[in-house]
Amino acid sequence: MRTDSSPGSLPAREHLPAAGAGTPVLDVVVPVYNEEKDLGPCVRRLHEHLTRTFPYAFRITIADNASTDGTPQAAARLAADLAAVRSVRLEQKGRGRALRTVWSASDAPVLAYMDVDLSTDLNALLPLVAPLISGHSDLAIGSRLARSSRVVRGAKREFISRGYNLILRGSLQARFSDAQCGFKAIRRDVAQVLLPLVEDTGWFFDTEMLVLAERAGCRIHEVPVDWVDDPDSTVHIVRTATEDLKGVWRVGKALATGSLPLDRLARPFGDDPRDRDLTGVPQGLARQLVGFCVVGALSTLVYLLLYSGFRHFAGSQLANALALLVSAVANTAANRRLTFGVRGRGGAVRHQAQGLVVFGIGLALTSGSLAALSAATSDPDHSTELAVLIAANLAATVLRFLLFRAWVFPDAPPAAPCPDHHPSEPHLPDPQRTWSDAR
Secondary structure (H helix, E strand, O other): OOOOOOOOOOOOOOOOOOOOOOOOOEEEEEEEOOOHHHHHHHHHHHHHHHHHHOOOOEEEEEEEEOOOOOHHHHHHHHHHHOOOEEEEEEOOOOHHHHHHHHHHHOOOOEEEEEOOOOOEOHHHHHHHHHHHHHOOOOEEEEEOOOOOOEEEOOHHHHHHHHHHHHHHHHHHOOOOOOOOOOEEEEEHHHHHHHHHHOOOOOOOHHHHHHHHHHHOOOOEEEEEOEEEOOOOOOOOHHHHHHHHHHHHHHHHHHHHHOOOOHHHHOOOOOOOHHHOOOOOOOOOHHHHHHHHHHHHHHHHHHHHHHHHHHOOOOOHHHHHHHHHHHHHHHHHHHHHHHHOOOOOOOOHHHHHHHHHHHHHHHHHHHHHHHHHHHHHOOOOOHHHHHHHHHHHHHHHHHHHHHHHHHHHOOOOOOOOOOOOOOOOOOOOOOHHHHHHHHO
16 A cells, blocks of 8 residues: 555655565664673563564574674574574674675565664664654664653763764764664665665764765654663774774765765655656755855855955956856856755766856856946946946846756756665565564
8 A cells, every 4th residue: 555645756655565475574683792691681682572562573683793702602592592583603893794794685674783782772673663664764773862862871971972973963964863873774675775885894884874875865764762871881982983083084085075976876766755746846946946045145255255355466357257267166066066966976077067158157247247337437446346246146146046957957857766666566464474473
């Protein structure tokens, strides 16, 4: 049954289909390194909770990150005792490497992971994965920083966590609230698109995946959690924070230089209602107008500052041409990325060339205005020159937007649905049957 009957050319999101008889709907990964003491109680508690509360078939996968103690043997015993538990051994350390390996090979339509210490209350697990099963969201994260979250931890960890998330917001424009909580889930079809682009194999894996998902237009659902700090945690805070900051720099640099193929990633599943071809509704017009006005205001400020600076050693016509040229190049680049959402390097040179044509039209308008002012008075005041230029730039701005929208950055056709996203497949199996199977 479709979840959205709105008109348009794109399919609505649907409940995840069952991949086949006996296939689990949820695969929960527990990455571990030298956790022979806590592994057994953790997995048994998680298994009991899922058996009692989760209405679909599930699997728990223990991902051993090259442990050197008795963790592999403990994992093997759990897999032998509990039918819904399996163990995977990796010969290299790294939480990100473990998640990538297990998630890439899993046949479950919903993939999740949690830390072995079970710091997060398990009652948040069903709210975490339910939006992914229903098709409402693409990823889900537990948040310790939501207002309704209840968290018990020391001041040092609280400061580091909040400081790190502020850095993400300031440097990578992240809008999710908590990147580090070890309680996350993702749809398998989304993971198949995102995981090949995530480079980190350690603790920064989560953050990098979330940043790319957000830039790709994926919907990230946040669940407030109850969370109690584990005083026996083996995580090295300073080393982890250093590696995270290196990852922030690497991803930020890649986003700034356009080396990430985000133009191929944007809205990969073709189900954003803003992309729908609706009769009589200009596509993205309101958002583009707001972005264009912001960029235009900043460009005008830069232009006036440059003009005032160039005017000290050049005539009005030359100063106008130089200031307009520099601000036009910056304006085209900013509108390309911020107003019209064009990412990557593809077509950048062509866009700048077309932008220079638009610049030429603006130059003709402003230069003509200066010429008319000079004809009217032989020695105009500097303030009068600026007033005339502002009026001419306003007229040029309207024309620039129309040319940008219709010629330089015309609306791209809607993206086709991801081949792994099949709206016509059957829905999830009967909860009662799969619940009994999970037992």
